[in-house]
Amino acid sequence: MATGWKPHAFRQFILKIHSRCDLACRHCYVYEMADQNWRNQPRRMSEAIAKKVAQRIGEHAMTHGLTEVDVILHGGEPLLAGPDFIAYVVRAIRREMDTGSAVNVSIQTNGMRLDEEFLKLFEQLGIRVGVSLDGDAVAHDRHRLFRDGRGSYDLVSDAIGRLSRSRYHGLFSGLLCTIDVRNDPLxxxxxxLTFDPPAVDFLLPHGNWSTPPPFxxxxxxxxxxxxxxxxxxxxxxxxxxTEVRLFTEILRLITGRPSRSESIGLSPALLAVxxxxxxxxxxDILKSAYHGASAxxxxxxxxxxxxxxxxPSLVARQIGIEALSPxxxxxxxxxxxxxxxxxxRYDENSGFRNPSVYCPDLYALVSHIHRVFAEDVARMRGNR
Known part of the structure; x- marks a missing residue:
């Protein structure tokens, strides 16, 4: 364990409220990659478990003096849990928090079931909504398919329209796009951008040294x-x-501020699932490495x-540079x-003490952003 290290409290709680999905996305790390434990999970979290989760979150917040926590409802597909259960979970957690403490709730969905009933509930409870969308119809339907091979773009784009082009736009937290380099980037x-998202998350397809990602x-x-x-x-x-979170976080880091994302930078991991x-x-992204990696x-x-x-596995994700490879x-x-x-970073022979399998890409991207930003700063200083 790192000398002088003290644990950082969890501030983000990802709740897998439903373990199945109504799509069969080809790039899904939950169903299509190394860890298949979803097969052993109950389809939906029970009210008894949800109540205990709420108590544990409140307990953790009080122990560490947290005045704010983030709760992300996830799956599978979380909307399959139904509006009544989602309302039960959110209200239970908020009851367990100290008066005046904030519980920021969001849900990450494929959008298939995002109808008026859900949107009204999310408005009532202040739940922000992120939707997975991989671009236009051709790009999205490369991977995000029904089990019979039909694409889901039309239904998903209709759902995002209901969210983004109505009074519910304030609930919209952004779009998550998994990169496929065969799709034209711009x-x-x-x-x-057609859907006016407040933010876009570009996700590198999950893979590692033993099972490299596509291309x-x-x-x-x-x-x-x-x-x-x-x-x-x-x-x-x-x-x-709009905000592109990967770029924003890299700019934060090169200007000396901490990252707010586990995908980049040396900030400690602060999430529990x-x-x-x-x-x-x-x-849960560790499920892409090997069976049981996140357990x-x-x-x-x-x-x-x-x-x-x-x-030890959590400590390694909190001690920063000391956990990295030479x-x-x-x-x-x-x-x-x-x-x-x-x-x-995972390799079946050497564990996680390796550079990212995306090392050349990350180096090139960070270097480019740093160069563009440095040239911009130099230009501004020259104009003073």
Whole structure:
């Protein structure tokens, strides 16, 4: 354990309220990758487990003096849990928090069931809504399909329209887009902007050194993902039409501020996951590495969240640069890159103490953003 290290309290709680999905997306890390534990999970979290989760969150907040926590309702597809259960969970958590403490609730959905009933409920409870959309119809329907092979774009785009072009726009937290480098980057970005999203998250497809992501040859110096993202950055930097979280976080890091994302930078991991059966887990993205990678021996019925804070696997995600490989620690962009997403460092022979499988892409992207920003600062100083 790192010398002098003290655990950081969890501030974000991802609740897997439903463990199944109404789509069969080809790039899904929950169903299509290494960990298949979803098969053993109850379809929906029970009210008894939800009540205990709420108590544990309140307990953790009071123990650490937290005046604000983030709760993300997730799945599977969380809307399958139904409006009544979602209302029960949110109200239970807020009852367990100290008076005046904030519970910021959001839900990440594929949008298939996002109808007026849900939107009215989310408005009433102040639940912000993120939707997964991979670009235009062709881009989206490469992967986000029904089990019979039909695309989901038309239904999803209709749902986003209901959210973004109505009184509910204030609930809209943004779009999550998984990158496929076969799709034109600027065309993809423009398709997302059509819905006036407050933010866009570009997600690198999950993979690692043992199971490389698409079009990313482990050990190759090529940079297909940086090459895809850089044209979007150059447009975004000039126009700032919406927040692009990856770019915003990199700019924060190169100007000396901490990252607010686990995908970039050296900020400690502050999130805990609760599965539908009440198991306490680490980031569910670890499911892309190997079966059981996100699991812990803990359960909300018998364990507080504090019990997870000293698990070696969690400590490794809180101690920053000390957990990185020698290659990363000697890199000139390490404070911005941070070794990349923890799950992307995995190798079946050496564990997680490796650079990201996206190392060349991250280096190229961070270096480009730093160069553009530095030139901009130099220009402004020259005009004073």
């Amino acid at each position: 065309k993809t970005f423009e398709a997302l 990313r040859d482990a050990g190759s110096s090529s940079t297909p993902y940086a090459d895809w993202l850089i044209p979007i950055f150059d447009r975004w930097y000039r126009t700032a039409e 609760v599965e539908t059966d009440g198991s306490i887990e680490q980031s 812990t021996p803990l359960h909300v019925l018998r364990d507080p969240f504090d019990a997870a804070l000293r698990l 290659v990363c620690r000697e890199c000139d962009v390490v404070t911005a890159c941070g070794g990349g997403l923890y799950a992307h």
